[in-house]
Amino acid sequence: MYWGEAFAALVSLIYFNREKKQSWKYLAIYLVIIFLCESAVKWGEKPLRIDRIIFYNYFVIPLQFIFFYWLYAKESLKKTKLFYIMTGVYLLTYILRDFFFPEKKVVFSFSYNIGCLLLMALVIMEYYKQVNSSEILNFSKNKMFYINLGVTLFYIANQPFMIFNSLLWKYIEIWDIYFIYFQVSGAVMYILFASSFIWGKQNS
Numbered sequence: 001m002y003w004g005e006a007f008a009a010l011v012s013l014i015y016f017n018r019e020k021k022q023s024w025k026y027l028a029i030y031l032v033i034i035f036l037c038e039s040a041v042k043w044g045e046k047p048l049r050i051d052r053i054i055f056y057n058y059f060v061i062p063l064q065f066i067f068f069y070w071l072y073a074k075e076s077l078k079k080t081k082l083f084y085i086m087t088g089v090y091l092l093t094y095i096l097r098d099f100f101f102p103e104k105k106v107v108f109s110f111s112y113n114i115g116c117l118l119l120m121a122l123v124i125m126e127y128y129k130q131v132n133s134s135e136i137l138n139f140s141k142n143k144m145f146y147i148n149l150g151v152t153l154f155y156i157a158n159q160p161f162m163i164f165n166s167l168l169w170k171y172i173e174i175w176d177i178y179f180i181y182f183q184v185s186g187a188v189m190y191i192l193f194a195s196s197f198i199w200g201k202q203n204s
Contacts, residue, residue: 010194011198072126093115142200143196145196153189
């Protein structure tokens with residue numbers, strides 16, 4: 001998964017100046033930031049004294065969800081109000097979590113799963129938009145096709161793993177299989193993000 005992030009970041013930098021739309025430049029910047037965040041934890045957690053739980057739950061994961069809400073709702077679906085509503089609801093889950101679910105976890109499951117549900121709604125809306133588009137036969141040139149497929153394979157497909165993570169510990173063989181899928185689907189997602197720069201139309 002880490003090397004998938006590295007590949008996506010590298011490709012996005014190569015194609016950065018070729019992109020005409022500002023939103024795809026922001027996607028490139030986002031991919032670089034995510035790679036740098038993962039690198040900081042992977043190589044600098046001890047020397048930099050990074051608290052993995054705080055770093056992921058209060059910066060990396062919110063950045064991921066809010067960025068995708070923006071990319072889907074505001075940029076692709078052209079629903080600016082929906083972006084603000086979803087972002088507000090997602091941030092509200094952190095306040096509710098502090099009151100009702102104060103325990104520390106690597107991923108704050110309540111906020112993460114609400115974030116995934118909101119993202120799932122956007123994914124479905126994006127699929128509906130693509131299927132009903134006059135450009136459906138040229139789907140391979142649509143940047144959002146690659147992004148939507150990647151988000152589906154990773155965020156949406158892994159949501160049961162996040163919801164039932166603690167319960168699956170009792171069935172370690174199943175947990176191991178799902179964790180392998182988690183890693184592989186994460187790598188595939190970032191490869192698909194890179195593919196959106198390589199094969200997607202510059203004006204899509």
